[in-house]
Amino acid sequence: MYLRSLHLRHFRNYSDQGIQFGSPKTILVGDNAQGKTNLLEAVELLATLRSRRASRDRELVSHDSPQAQIAATIERLGVAHELVVDLRSSGRRTLKVNGQPLRRQAEFLGQVNAVLFSSLDLDLVRGGPESRRNWLDGVLIQLEPIYTGLLEHYRKVLKQRNALLKAQRDPAGHSLTDSSTEMAFWNGELATAGSRIMRRRARLVQRLDPLADHWHRAISGGQETLTLSYHPQVPLPDPQATAEVVQAQFLQEIQAKAAAELALGSSLVGPHRDDVEMSINQTAARAYGSQGQQRTLVLALKLAELQLIEQVIGEPPLLLLDDVLAELDLHRQNQLLDAIQTRVQTLVTTTHLGSFDARWLSAAQIVQVHGGQLSPHKAGFSSLQQGSD
Numbered sequence: 001m002y003l004r005s006l007h008l009r010h011f012r013n014y015s016d017q018g019i020q021f022g023s024p025k026t027i028l029v030g031d032n033a034q035g036k037t038n039l040l041e042a043v044e045l046l047a048t049l050r051s052r053r054a055s056r057d058r059e060l061v062s063h064d065s066p067q068a069q070i071a072a073t074i075e076r077l078g079v080a081h082e083l084v085v086d087l088r089s090s091g092r093r094t095l096k097v098n099g100q101p102l103r104r105q106a107e108f109l110g111q112v113n114a115v116l117f118s119s120l121d122l123d124l125v126r127g128g129p130e131s132r133r134n135w136l137d138g139v140l141i142q143l144e145p146i147y148t149g150l151l152e153h154y155r156k157v158l159k160q161r162n163a164l165l166k167a168q169r170d171p172a173g174h175s176l177t178d179s180s181t182e183m184a185f186w187n188g189e190l191a192t193a194g195s196r197i198m199r200r201r202a203r204l205v206q207r208l209d210p211l212a213d214h215w216h217r218a219i220s221g222g223q224e225t226l227t228l229s230y231h232p233q234v235p236l237p238d239p240q241a242t243a244e245v246v247q248a249q250f251l252q253e254i255q256a257k258a259a260a261e262l263a264l265g266s267s268l269v270g271p272h273r274d275d276v277e278m279s280i281n282q283t284a285a286r287a288y289g290s291q292g293q294q295r296t297l298v299l300a301l302k303l304a305e306l307q308l309i310e311q312v313i314g315e316p317p318l319l320l321l322d323d324v325l326a327e328l329d330l331h332r333q334n335q336l337l338d339a340i341q342t343r344v345q346t347l348v349t350t351t352h353l354g355s356f357d358a359r360w361l362s363a364a365q366i367v368q369v370h371g372g373q374l375s376p377h378k379a380g381f382s383s384l385q386q387g388s389d
């Protein structure tokens, strides 16, 4: 797919700015806090309807406006589509494709596919399990848009079950006998909803593992192997296990942890506690990895993600590199360049052009970002349009 143009209105620090992407590579250059990441965040929203930096739409809307708009023209399999996301401080969103309002998020998801690589991704190695779960979910949403509904449903069930567990602990709340039928119901709901997520995550990790290993070996010059393995709370016989088998295991595990759950007043079993283990040469990457190895690992994960999305969707996704390229040495920059060539449209942010390999600079559209304004950079060509309503 190709992102032809993007127009931001009252989004973060952009009041009204448009950009047309005239080259497969765009470099956004500017000082800190000028709006480079904000622009990539808008593209991330088009792909996943989520932002890693904002938990509420209020944060995405300019401080002086009640609503924001992200409008884009994309080309998929040679056909142009107009996408519009209206965001409101109140949280209500309107999604449109080719002028038609959509009722469901899943109908919008899948229009844009993107792989985002930012310094936050180092958390995939160093951080807690939540960042790894979010990563898997972000990929799954793009591969299978209905996954967003499965996640939402699971969250609701989990919330209800946790409320019930808390009430059971509370002497003024339900008695154990009164709620045991209700608890059995929520156990079943949790097992059904949770198994759907776990089976998808398990299959995803199984598919990403050989791809990530391939890239990690290539970037490390054949010195290191990388292994990814899925670690759910419920022991899975294998990633291809049927839904019934996973649900039965899930319910067994709930029984085993029943006393502990009651004591804590929260659910201890389910995909909300999943993790993915990452090992370099059979040693946990977190313990082993130098900064350089961790960067290699994350780059390998991102290239694996890109390759898998391309295999499944049939077209390469966009690659968004937020302030990470200059951090890679020239060898890794070139590995990346060889992997993506001109097939993959890439948007790169940086504070300085100096550390870029000449191969990156030569064919790129270079755009200056300053105080939420986009303008052609003197070192490159660019076609920009000032916003007009």
Ligand SMILES: Nc1ncnc2c1ncn2[C@@H]1O[C@H](COP(=O)(O)OP(=O)(O)OP(=O)(O)O)[C@@H](O)[C@H]1O
Pocket: 011, 012, 013, 014, 030, 031, 032, 033, 034, 035, 036, 037, 038, 039, 058, 059, 060, 061, 062, 063, 064, 323, 349, 351, 369
């Ligand atoms: N809702 C908002 N309304 C107005 N301005 C905002 C809003 N959210 C963020 N900003 C502004 O956007 C700017 C941050 O931009 P951004 O995160 O894109 O930085 P950047 O150019 O990528 O810089 P860095 O290199 O530091 O990452 C800050 O000036 C911040 O005040």
